[in-house]
Amino acid sequence: MKEKLEKVAEALRKNNFDVHIVASGDEARKLALSLIPEGASVGLGGSVTVQQVGLLDALRNGKYRLFDQYEAGISREENIRRRKQGLTADFFVTGTNAVTEDGELVNIDGFGNRVAALAFGPSKVILLVGRNKLVKNIEAGFKRIYDVVAPKNAKRFGVNPPCVKDGKCSNCNHPQRICNIYSVIARQVEKGRITVILIDSDLGF
Ligand code: SF4
Numbered sequence: 001m002k003e004k005l006e007k008v009a010e011a012l013r014k015n016n017f018d019v020h021i022v023a024s025g026d027e028a029r030k031l032a033l034s035l036i037p038e039g040a041s042v043g044l045g046g047s048v049t050v051q052q053v054g055l056l057d058a059l060r061n062g063k064y065r066l067f068d069q070y071e072a073g074i075s076r077e078e079n080i081r082r083r084k085q086g087l088t089a090d091f092f093v094t095g096t097n098a099v100t101e102d103g104e105l106v107n108i109d110g111f112g113n114r115v116a117a118l119a120f121g122p123s124k125v126i127l128l129v130g131r132n133k134l135v136k137n138i139e140a141g142f143k144r145i146y147d148v149v150a151p152k153n154a155k156r157f158g159v160n161p162p163c164v165k166d167g168k169c170s171n172c173n174h175p176q177r178i179c180n181i182y183s184v185i186a187r188q189v190e191k192g193r194i195t196v197i198l199i200d201s202d203l204g205f
Pocket of ligand 1 (some may be wrong): 145146150151154161162163164168169170171172173174176177178179
């Protein structure tokens with residue numbers, strides 16, 4: 001796996017991403033925090049990995065201006081306002097749904113704020129990526145999203161599109177469909193704008 005991670009890291013670097021490989025979620029959290037200066041504004045994109053490694057809690061408890069749309073009890077209007085604020089934050093912290101062997105990032109989003117922030121806006125983006133997110137190519141990335149990511153996320157959000165029951169995508173038109181915005185980031189013009197922290201551990205989904 002180490003060799004595979006190194007190869008993907010090399011491919012990502014060729015596409016102008018900064019890349020670090022770490023052994024564990026703890027290391028990933030510490031590294032991410034070392035990249036964000038106190039006082040910085042920080043936006044969030046939905047990511048189980050960011051929660052699992054304790055980075056969300058660390059950001060909540062740290063000296064940052066955090067735009068936290070996941071805070072319990074806030075109104076829908078406030079939730080949307082914080083998502084928008086995240087698009088122009090100094091930093092944006094999230095995960096990605098898949099990384100290809102050619103160093104591309106594949107994502108699907110519900111609202112679109114996460115893929116929008118990945119594409120343009122925040123000056124720096126930090127992605128936490130478990131080794132289970134590595135895929136052969138873009139097609140495999142989308143297959144992973146439809147077969148694995150979307151049904152699990154739908155369950156997590158407490159919604160019930162057909163893939164929750166069927167375990168596969170039917171390109172539904174369900175009112176609670178969670179796959180609405182598609183994105184492939186093949187390369188960055190601005191070298192180092194996106195930092196990818198590859199973690200030699202299975203995290204998120
Ligand atoms: S399009 Fe619908 S069925 Fe397919 S993965 Fe998304 S939510 Fe599930």
